[in-house]
Amino acid sequence: VGIAACLALACVFTESIQASDTGRTARGCSPAKSLVTSTRSYAVDVRRLVHVHRSPGGRAFARFGRLNVNGVPTVFAALESVRGSRCNAAWYRVMVPL
Numbered sequence: 001v002g003i004a005a006c007l008a009l010a011c012v013f014t015e016s017i018q019a020s021d022t023g024r025t026a027r028g029c030s031p032a033k034s035l036v037t038s039t040r041s042y043a044v045d046v047r048r049l050v051h052v053h054r055s056p057g058g059r060a061f062a063r064f065g066r067l068n069v070n071g072v073p074t075v076f077a078a079l080e081s082v083r084g085s086r087c088n089a090a091w092y093r094v095m096v097p098l
Contacts, residue, residue, distance in 0.1 A: 029083055032081065044075065046075070046076070062096065076092070079093045
């Protein structure tokens with residue numbers, strides 16, 4: 001497995017909700033949640049054009065559409081969700097196929 005294939009990068013999936021990188025979230029809600037355990041893993045499907053960032057608020061360096069170059073839905077392995085002000089997942093840390 002190449003080192004580039006193992007890069008975990010932040011990928012924003014919504015334009016209207018911004019994750020707080022200062023840890024400020026709704027009361028009773030942790031700012032980040034790991035999505036990888038010894039018995040479970042999760043995937044995030046792309047529903048519209050998404051931009052890939054190295055960190056929340058950073059400059060986008062890649063983008064992915066709903067379908068990949070083979071016409072198959074784009075799906076990323078999810079590592080962590082970063083929650084916004086309403087405890088909704090605002091950002092996902094994912095493995096990107098680069």
